[in-house]
Each structure stands twice: as C-alpha cells, then as structure tokens.
Amino acid sequence: LTTTPCRFQTHSLQDMRQQAAIASKVFVQRDYSTGTTCQFQMKFLPELENRIDKQQFEETVRTLNNLYAEAEKIGGKSYLEGCLACLTAYTIFLCMETHYEKVLKKIAKYIQEQNDKVYAPRGMLITDPIERGLRVVSFTAARE
Amino acid sequence: MPPGSGSNATLSKIKPSKYVPVSAATAFLVGSSSLFFVFTSPWLAQHFSLAVPLYNAIVFLFVVANFSMATFMDPGVFPRAEEDEDKEDDFRAPLYKTVEIKGIQVRMKWCSTCRFYRPPRCSHCSVCDNCVEEFDHHCPWVNNCIGRRNYRYFFLFLLSLTVHIIGVFGFGLLFILYHSEQLGKVHCAVTMAVMCVAGLFFIPVAGLTGFHLVLVARGRTTNEQVTGKFRGGVNPFTNGCWKNISHVLCSSQAPRYLGRPRKEQTVVVKPPFLRPDHCDGRTPLKVLDNGIQGELSHSTSKGSLEVMESQSADAEAPPPPKPELHRFTGLRAQLTVNTTEESSLLSPDNPATPTMYKYRPAYSSPGKNHSSKMSRGDSLREPPSLLESSQQTSYHSEPSLDGLSGPQPVHEAGGRLSGGSLSSSLRSAHTHPLGGGPSFDGGALTSVRSEGTTSTSYKSLANQTPRNGSLSYDSLPTPSESPEFESAAPEPPPGPGYSSPFLSAQIAQQREAELQHCKPGFSLPSHRDGLRRTPSSRGYEIEERDRLLSGPHPHQRAPPPRFGRPVPLSSSPPGGEGGPPHHHPPQQQQHSMRARSLGSPEKGYHHPSQFHPHLHQYPPPHGALGKSTSYTSGPGAPAMREGGVEFQQRHHGYPSFSNLIHAPKDEVQMKSNSRTNGQPRPHPFSSYPPSHSSQHSSNSSTGPASPSALPLPPPSHSAPLSPASRGGGGVKKVSGVGGTTYEISV
Numbered sequence: 001l002t003t004t005p006c007r008f009q010t011h012s013l014q015d016m017r018q019q020a021a022i023a024s025k026v027f028v029q030r031d032y033s034t035g036t037t038c039q040f041q042m043k044f045l046p047e048l049e050n051r052i053d054k055q056q057f058e059e060t061v062r063t064l065n066n067l068y069a070e071a072e073k074i075g076g077k078s079y080l081e082g083c084l085a086c087l088t089a090y091t092i093f094l095c096m097e098t099h100y101e102k103v104l105k106k107i108a109k110y111i112q113e114q115n116d117k118v119y120a121p122r123g124m125l126i127t128d129p130i131e132r133g134l135r136v137v138s139f140t141a142a143r144e
Numbered sequence: 145m146p147p148g149s150g151s152n153a154t155l156s157k158i159k160p161s162k163y164v165p166v167s168a169a170t171a172f173l174v175g176s177s178s179l180f181f182v183f184t185s186p187w188l189a190q191h192f193s194l195a196v197p198l199y200n201a202i203v204f205l206f207v208v209a210n211f212s213m214a215t216f217m218d219p220g221v222f223p224r225a226e227e228d229e230d231k232e233d234d235f236r237a238p239l240y241k242t243v244e245i246k247g248i249q250v251r252m253k254w255c256s257t258c259r260f261y262r263p264p265r266c267s268h269c270s271v272c273d274n275c276v277e278e279f280d281h282h283c284p285w286v287n288n289c290i291g292r293r294n295y296r297y298f299f300l301f302l303l304s305l306t307v308h309i310i311g312v313f314g315f316g317l318l319f320i321l322y323h324s325e326q327l328g329k330v331h332c333a334v335t336m337a338v339m340c341v342a343g344l345f346f347i348p349v350a351g352l353t354g355f356h357l358v359l360v361a362r363g364r365t366t367n368e369q370v371t372g373k374f375r376g377g378v379n380p381f382t383n384g385c386w387k388n389i390s391h392v393l394c395s396s397q398a399p400r401y402l403g404r405p406r407k408e409q410t411v412v413v414k415p416p417f418l419r420p421d422h423c424d425g426r427t428p429l430k431v432l433d434n435g436i437q438g439e440l441s442h443s444t445s446k447g448s449l450e451v452m453e454s455q456s457a458d459a460e461a462p463p464p465p466k467p468e469l470h471r472f473t474g475l476r477a478q479l480t481v482n483t484t485e486e487s488s489l490l491s492p493d494n495p496a497t498p499t500m501y502k503y504r505p506a507y508s509s510p511g512k513n514h515s516s517k518m519s520r521g522d523s524l525r526e527p528p529s530l531l532e533s534s535q536q537t538s539y540h541s542e543p544s545l546d547g548l549s550g551p552q553p554v555h556e557a558g559g560r561l562s563g564g565s566l567s568s569s570l571r572s573a574h575t576h577p578l579g580g581g582p583s584f585d586g587g588a589l590t591s592v593r594s595e596g597t598t599s600t601s602y603k604s605l606a607n608q609t610p611r612n613g614s615l616s617y618d619s620l621p622t623p624s625e626s627p628e629f630e631s632a633a634p635e636p637p638p639g640p641g642y643s644s645p646f647l648s649a650q651i652a653q654q655r656e657a658e659l660q661h662c663k664p665g666f667s668l669p670s671h672r673d674g675l676r677r678t679p680s681s682r683g684y685e686i687e688e689r690d691r692l693l694s695g696p697h698p699h700q701r702a703p704p705p706r707f708g709r710p711v712p713l714s715s716s717p718p719g720g721e722g723g724p725p726h727h728h729p730p731q732q733q734q735h736s737m738r739a740r741s742l743g744s745p746e747k748g749y750h751h752p753s754q755f756h757p758h759l760h761q762y763p764p765p766h767g768a769l770g771k772s773t774s775y776t777s778g779p780g781a782p783a784m785r786e787g788g789v790e791f792q793q794r795h796h797g798y799p800s801f802s803n804l805i806h807a808p809k810d811e812v813q814m815k816s817n818s819r820t821n822g823q824p825r826p827h828p829f830s831s832y833p834p835s836h837s838s839q840h841s842s843n844s845s846t847g848p849a850s851p852s853a854l855p856l857p858p859p860s861h862s863a864p865l866s867p868a869s870r871g872g873g874g875v876k877k878v879s880g881v882g883g884t885t886y887e888i889s890v
Contacts, residue, residue, distance in 0.1 A: 025228050030263065032243045032263070032264055033245060034245070034246065036381060050419065051419070071396065072396070073396075074391060074395045074396075078396040079390075081397075082393065089205055089206070089208075089209035090213055090297075093397070098399075099396040112407075121418050130399065130404060131404065132226070132229070132401075133401040135222070138229075
C-alpha cells in the first residue's frame with residue numbers, strides 16, 4: 001500500500017467510529033440455519049452494492065465462516081487439549097493458548113489483511129466480530 | 145453500559161445473601177474432605193494401601209478444579225451491543241425475530257438491557273445482569289451462571305463430586321466396619337459425621353448429575369428442559385447423542401467475549417475509493433407496473449431515503465381514533481431512517497422520530513410480499529430490502545407518478561405502518577397508483593387500533609417489563625401482555641370499501657401467478673433472489689383488491705384485526721366480536737404462517753403426544769429457580785385458558801402483538817411477524833375452515849393434525865385446506881411450557 005504522506009489520512013477504527021454519524025454501518029448477521037455454529041450470512045446486503053463487489057464480499061464471509069468452523073471443530077486436537085487440561089487441573093490454560101484462540105488470532109490477521117487490501121481502498125472497514133460477541137460483522141463505510 | 149456492569153454496580157452494596165450458598169458449598173466440600181483425609185485416610189493407607197488416599201486425593205483435586213472453573217470462569221457473557229448496532233430507537237423494533245434452525249422456527253427476543261436480539265439458546269440472567277450464551281442456569285452453589293464456556297466444568301464437577309461422595313462414603317463405611325468396637329473414638333465419630341454429610345449430599349448431587357447426563361445426551365440446556373421448549377420432542381440444537389456428548393466434553397474452549405484487548409486498526413482509508421464495476425449484469429432495470437417506470441438501482445441509499453422521506457411525509461394517515469395511531473408518522477419517519485443492523489445509515493439528517501409508541505415491524509421488501517415472504521432469509525430487525533425496493537420502484541419514477549401515488553398509497557402505508565407487522569411489507573404497495581388506497585386504509589387503520597393494545601410486544605415495552613428470572617425462558621411473555629391482548633376491544637366496523645384481507649390475499653396471489661407468467665421482463669437485481677416480488681405486482685394486487693372490494697362480495701368485509709378470519713365465516717358478524725374472535729385469527733394466521741414459512745414438509749415431526757413431563761422426572765436443579773409455571777399446562781389445555789398472549793404463544797409462538805393484526809392475505813404481514821430466513825412461504829389460503837375451536841384444541845393438544853397450511857394453490861377455499869391441515873399438514877407447531885413455539889415442517 002503506497003502512501004503519499006502529504007495526502008493520505010489515516011483513519012483508525014476509533015476515528016471511524018467517532019465519525020459514525022457520517023459513515024454508514026452495515027451489519028452482517030449470524031446465520032443460524034445450521035444451529036449455533038458460528039456462521040455469518042452470505043447475503044449480500046444492498047447497502048454494500050455500491051461499495052464492494054458481491055464476489056469479494058462473499059469470499060470474505062465464506063473465509064470467515066470456514067475459519068470459525070475450523071475453530072469450533074471437534075477433533076483429535078481439541079480432545080487432546082481437553083484431556084491435557086483435565087490432567088493438569090486446568091493449569092495448562094495459564095500457559096497454553098487454546099485452539100480456538102489460535103484460530104481467532106488467525107481470523108484477526110485475516111480481517112486485518114482484508115481491510116488493508118480490499119476494503120480500505122474502497123472506503124470500508126470490517127470489524128472483527130469477536131468484539132461484538134460473534135454476533136455481527138460490521139462493515140463501516142467511510143463517507144465519500 | 146459495559147457488560148457485567150450490573151454486577152459491578154452491586155459491589156457498592158454487596159449482597160451477602162448471594163454468597164451464602166457458595167460459601168456453604170465450599171465449606172462442606174473442603175471441610176468434609178479435609179476431615180476425611182485427616183482422620184480416615186491414614187488408617188486406610190496403613191491398612192490397605194497408599195493408593196486409597198491417593199485416589200481420593202486425585203478425585204478431590206478434580207472436584208476442586210472443576211468447582212473453581214465453574215465458579216470463576218466467564219460463562220459466555222455477551223458484551224452489550226454498541227450504540228451503532230441499534231441506531232434506531234428501540235421502541236420501534238419488534239420484540240421478537242424469528243430464525244429458522246434446521247427447519248424449526250426459533251424466536252430471538254430483543255434484550256433491552258444488552259440491546260441486541262438474543263442469539264438462539266442465549267438468555268439473560270437477572271442475577272448476573274448479562275446475556276449468557278447457551279445459558280443453562282444460574283447456579284447459586286457456584287454463584288455463577290452456567291453457560292457455553294463453563295458448562296463442561298460444571299458437568300464434570302457434578303460427575304466428580306458424585307464419585308467423590310461415593311468414595312468418601314464408601315471408605316468411611318469401610319473404616320467404620322473395621323472399627324465397629326471403637327465407635328466412641330474421635331476418629332470414628334468424625335468419620336461417621338463425614339459419612340452423614342456425604343450421604344445427605346449424595347441424593348441431590350446424584351440426582352442433579354443424572355439430570356444433566358440426560359440433558360447432555362439430548363443436547364438441551366437446563367433452561368430449555370425446564371421451560372419445556374422441546375416438549376414436543378424436536379430440538380433443533382441436537383446433533384445426536386454422541387455428538388452432543390463430544391461437543392460438551394471435547395470441543396475447544398470457547399473464547400470469552402468480554403475483556404478482550406481491542407485492536408486498534410490503523411488502516412489507510414482515503415478517497416478516491418474504488419467502486420465495484422457494474423458490468424456484471426447489474427444493469428438498472430425498469431419495472432413496469434401500472435405504467436410506472438422506475439429504476440431499480442439507485443444512486444445512493446441516502447438519496448433514496450430523502451425521496452422516501454418526502455413521500456412519506458406527504459402521506460398522512462387519517463386522524464386516528466386513538467392516540468396510538470400517531471405512530472404512523474413516527475413509523476414512516478422511522479422507515480426513512482432505515483437504520484437496521486444490516487443497513488443502518490446513520491445520517492444526522494434523519495434522526496429517529498420520537499413517538500410515544502414506536503414499532504419497527506419486520507420489514508420485508510415489497511416485492512417479497514407476495515412470494516414466499518416470510519422467507520426473508522435472515523433475521524433482520526428491519527430488512528433493508530423493503531426500503532430499497534420501495535426506493536427503487538416508485539421513488540425514482542417520474543414526477544407525475546409520484547404525484548399520483550403520493551396521497552393514496554400513503555394512506556395505505558400509514559395504515560400499514562401502524563399495523564406494525566404489516567406495515568413495512570406493504571409499504572411498497574402504496575407506491576403504485578392504486579385505486580384502493582382509502583379502502584385499504586380503513587382496514588389498516590383498524591388494524592392499527594388493535595395493534596395499539598398489543599403494545600407489549602414492542603421492544604419499548606420489553607424494556608419496561610421486569611427481566612425474567614435466571615431460568616425463565618426469554619421468550620416468555622410477561623404477564624402484562626396477556627391482559628392487554630385479552631382486553632383488545634372489538635374493532636369498529638371498517639370503513640367503506642374495506643375488503644376482506646383473505647379475498648385480497650387470494651387475489652394477490654392470483655395476480656402474482658399471473659405476473660410471474662406474464663411479466664418475464666420483471667427482474668430484480670441479481671442479489672435479490674426469487675424470494676422477492678417486484679413492487680409492481682403489489683400494485684396489481686391492490687388494484688385487484690379494490691376491484692373486488694366494490695365487486696360482488698360486499699359481505700366479505702370483516703373487521704380488520706380479523707385478518708385471519710375466513711371470508712365466509714358468517715357466524716361472526718363483522719366487527720361484532722370482541723376478545724375471543726380476536727384470538728382466532730392469529731391462530732389461523734399462524735397456520736398459514738407456518739405453512740408459508742416451512743416450505744419443506746419433510747422435517748422431523750414429533751407427535752405432540754410424545755410430550756412427556758420430563759419436567760418432573762428429575763429433581764429440579766437447585767439453580768433452576770426462575771422456571772415459569774404458567775405454561776406447564778398439558779397438551780389438552782383449553783386454548784383460551786391463559787389469555788391472549790399466552791394462548792398465542794403456546795400455539796403460535798409469536799407473542800408479538802403483530803400476530804393479532806394479521807392480514808393473512810398478505811404474506812408480508814405474516815412475514816413481518818416472524819422473520820424467518822430463507823423459507824419460501826406459500827400463499828395463505830383465502831379462507832379457513834370455520835372450525836376454530838377444533839383448530840384451537842388441535843393446536844394446543846397433542847393431536848397430530850396440527851392445522852397447518854400446506855402450500856396450496858391460491859384460489860383455494862376451505863375444503864382443500866382443512867383436510868390438508870388436519871391430515872398432519874406441512875407444519876407442526878410444538879408449543880412449550882415457556883410459551884415458545886417451534887414450528888416443525890413435517
């Protein structure tokens with residue numbers, strides 16, 4: 001991302017939030033059709049029509065859904081983690097990061113990367129849904 | 145308000161009473177075990193082996209570890225929603241939002257404290273003053289909520305405590321047997337005391353353990369079990385016994401939502417911004433409807449909003465007979481703001497209009513009104529599609545058209561808007577030149593009036609109602625709701641020209657079918673799938689309706705709130721009924737709603753007779769204090785026993801007031817009542833069999849013939865409907881103790 005110091009403004013997310021009155025926010029809700037597994041709706045909201053491509057949006061949401069599915073996957077790894085925690089009377093949590101947390105870090109990185117590469121050039125920002133309890137993904141559109 | 149601030153607020157006045165159970169539990173646990181280790185274990189180690197006290201020590205350690213985790217771990221508290229998520233005044237939003245989970249309709253209630261719609265299985269704990277994910281119960285013995293994150297530790301605590309008690313009791317008994325001649329000694333006395341404590345606690349603990357074993361196997365929470373949500377036997381959250389168990393025990397530790405380090409994003413956001421190219425087929429389309437030509441795409445939604453605002457501002461509903469009708473204007477203005485979670489345009493130019501009573505109906509796009517509506521496919525507090533479609537259709541039409549459609553549709557819009565559930569969906573209808581504006585308006589007005597009495601289902605009222613206890617299912621209506629429903633006064637006769645909604649619906653559907661066949665040119669933007677209708681079809685619909693109004697069926701007028709009433713119901717004089725008939729329509733509407741919402745009749749259907757009082761089979765968990773008892777009636781309970789709201793809830797699962805005001809003719813209205821996702825809803829049949837009572841009883845009873853409307857051809861009458869509905873239908877409504885109803889597609 002090339003920057004021309006004299007021209008670019010850095011909008012931190014806080015700034016964008018403070019400018020909420022002039023920016024629009026779109027919230028992508030959770031998709032509960034398959035139960036309580038963490039999935040977000042792939043429905044392309046009309047407010048985003050002018051801002052981003054539908055494919056881009058779907059790609060982002062699909063990747064997020066896959067990442068969350070990976071986080072919640074019940075497999076050998078999570079089982080071993082549970083057993084280990086049991087055996088150590090859960091003191092292992094003091095030093096080790098759980099599988100879910102690891103994937104959450106991956107997700108945060110992915111969102112940051114998407115913001116940098118895809119959404120910021122289009123005047124939008126995605127917030128990490130974990131900040132809102134994995135209930136919504138918010139797309140904040142900067143005012144043009 | 146930061147989550148958990150409620151508990152912080154209580155720090156100023158620490159309630160010692162809330163720490164008594166946990167202190168007692170800790171004292172008993174640690175004290176008894178310590179006595180055991182001090183007095184009993186040394187002899188056991190000498191006489192038998194060191195493995196005995198070692199085993200007991202390990203089990204005791206396990207108990208303490210799980211106890212501590214259950215006590216101190218965040219159960220999965222949701223942080224309070226930020227302001228921007230609920231920009232609209234929450235007075236206007238519907239109290240409930242419906243989502244479909246594996247074919248079963250599940251209601252999400254608006255949490256007035258936390259400011260969001262509670263995800264499925266989430267409940268607000270009044271003790272902790274937080275919404276907790278997968279809320280199980282609030283356990284006083286650990287002084288903590290048991291939710292998604294710490295249920296596993298609680299469950300393991302129960303298991304290990306049972307094992308520990310058995311071990312302590314067993315080894316103490318062994319000690320006593322070997323010292324039976326020295327019972328006066330201190331060691332024996334202490335051991336006997338420990339055995340007494342262990343024996344006393346064994347019964348409730350083992351009972352609770354067994355209870356939770358069954359819950360885990362069935363994939364239910366205590367809350368769901370106690371409130372009888374799945375009494376009919378269909379639990380959308382279960383994945384089978386093995387998967388349920390593995391989910392509890394083997395899944396990775398869920399993350400906490402509170403107290404996370406908030407990452408500051410420093411991203412360069414500078415104009416000019418890239419814009420998506422529109423050469424992928426999203427060309428502006430012209431929708432031809434009644435000669436109106438409007439572009440489907442719009443430049444900026446804000447611009448559209450302005451147009452809409454002006455149009456809506458032009459429209460003023462006739463002076464409402466009751467003060468609640470002032471809602472109209474507020475509501476319209478509200479629509480213009482279009483601040484939903486999904487499409488909230490926070491514009492300083494469109495402040496939420498304060499009204500004394502705001503309701504944000506479940507909007508659906510106008511186009512969707514006629515197709516399988518309820519299938520909104522998402523759980524929106526305010527679907528943006530409605531706004532956009534209305535924007536797209538009439539507001540960009542030519543000026544002459546605006547003028548033409550201005551005054552008339554507004555009436556309808558106003559009426560509809562006040563109708564809450566109906567309003568938004570019908571909003572687009574008014575954008576087309578219609579002859580039947582005033583006529584429909586009358587009906588809408590009356591619907592509004594009736595709605596006024598059912599204000600409890602609004603979020604605004606939810607804010608006023610006391611929070612339920614920790615265990616009460618959040619979908620339970622407050623007692624205040626039922627009287628209001630029951631006291632809904634009979635509506636005055638509708639204004640002239642009012643036509644039966646059923647008939648209109650019938651016409652509408654016919655028109656839809658025609659339009660679909662005859663107007664291939666209509667196409668919606670690509671992202672709008674076939675769930676939505678072009679607004680033009682709506683206009684035709686209304687025209688037809690008007691034609692019919694003045695047509696050969698003047699007797700079909702019925703009081704507007706009785707949208708669910710079949711047209712040929714001669715037994716009930718129009719407008720002459722009070723409370724009881726008031727409730728009938730919702731039921732019928734529910735049928736149609738169910739039919740529409742659950743498109744696939746192949747879902748698992750559990751005969752309500754499978755309902756069995758699980759509630760009473762296990763000792764109630766000690767934390768389960770907030771269970772609502774008002775819904776424990778069996779399947780055979782009379783329909784009207786508990787009044788309007790409860791009745792409705794039991795049978796329909798839609799306690800929102802809007803259910804009362806259904807115009808079944810409009811799928812939109814139905815849709816607004818229950819925002820389901822993705823399910824095309826068949827058009828409601830025009831008339832119901834007049835056997836309300838049978839439907840009532842069958843509804844509330846365990847009869848398999850839960851009247852549900854299958855997708856039937858539009859020009860339907862009662863005959864084909866009733867056999868279908870009675871034959872086990874496409875939808876089964878299972879109502880639970882908590883007043884929640886699950887609709888299951890059969």
